[in-house]
Amino acid sequence: MLRRNVLPDVPRWAALAAYAVPLVTLPSGLWRIALVAGLPVASEPVRTGWGVAYVLTLTAVSEGLALLALGLVQPWGEVAPRWIPLIGGRPVRPLAAAIPALLGAAVLFLLSIVVGTVQSNSLASGSLTNSAAQEVVLVACYLPLLAWAPLLAVSAIAYYRRRAPARLK
Numbered sequence: 022m023l024r025r026n027v028l029p030d031v032p033r034w035a036a037l038a039a040y041a042v043p044l045v046t047l048p049s050g051l052w053r054i055a056l057v058a059g060l061p062v063a064s065e066p067v068r069t070g071w072g073v074a075y076v077l078t079l080t081a082v083s084e085g086l087a088l089l090a091l092g093l094v095q096p097w098g099e100v101a102p103r104w105i106p107l108i109g110g111r112p113v114r115p116l117a118a119a120i121p122a123l124l125g126a127a128v129l130f131l132l133s134i135v136v137g138t139v140q141s142n143s144l145a146s147g148s149l150t151n152s153a154a155q156e157v158v159l160v161a162c163y164l165p166l167l168a169w170a171p172l173l174a175v176s177a178i179a180y181y182r183r184r185a186p187a188r189l190k
Contacts (some may be wrong), residue, residue: 031094035179038172042090045165045172050080052162062158064151086125090173093122093180115184122177129170137167 027036052062053076059066067076092098098118103109140163144156 026091026096027094028096028099030183032179035176035183036094038179039090039094039176042169042172042176043084043087045168046083046087048162049166050084052159053077053080062155064155087169090122090176092118093176098180099184115181119177119181119185122173122180126170126174126177129173133167133170 055062057067057073057076059068067073092113099113101108101111101113144159
């Protein structure tokens with residue numbers, strides 16, 4: 022099933038990395054949805070209108086950005102879909118996809134360091150959760166996010182190496 026939508030010249034490891042990106046973001050998104058739904062995943066659920074909107078928007082944007090990694094291995098990453106205004110049906114330049122993906126990977130790497138440090142301090146102080154079970158669920162849901170940056174980076178590098186003209190490689 023994995024090879025059905027993947028371009029034939031994409032290495033299997035690159036396709037697996039690109040397909041893994043949305044999967045590693047999914048647990049944290051599900052945790053945030055559980056938080057908004059009032060499930061006991063944290064010490065306090067998010068109940069305010071703006072808080073709920075922020076959490077749900079963060080979840081949707083994160084998963085949407087993660088799904089863009091599939092463009093690095095599927096046909097719509099080489100030729101823009103026709104429904105996209107101005108660029109629909111045109112070839113995607115390799116750098117137009119590789120540079121944003123690599124910049125995204127760099128930002129994700131920096132965010133993982135900063136947010137990971139802050140959240141580990143919050144976990145150590147016990148301000149995020151009431152129980153050890155909640156801590157385990159939180160860590161289990163957010164730990165896969167650490168793989169997002171390297172998976173995106175290797176997918177972008179494989180995309181560029183496959184698509185760039187020989188003189189630029």
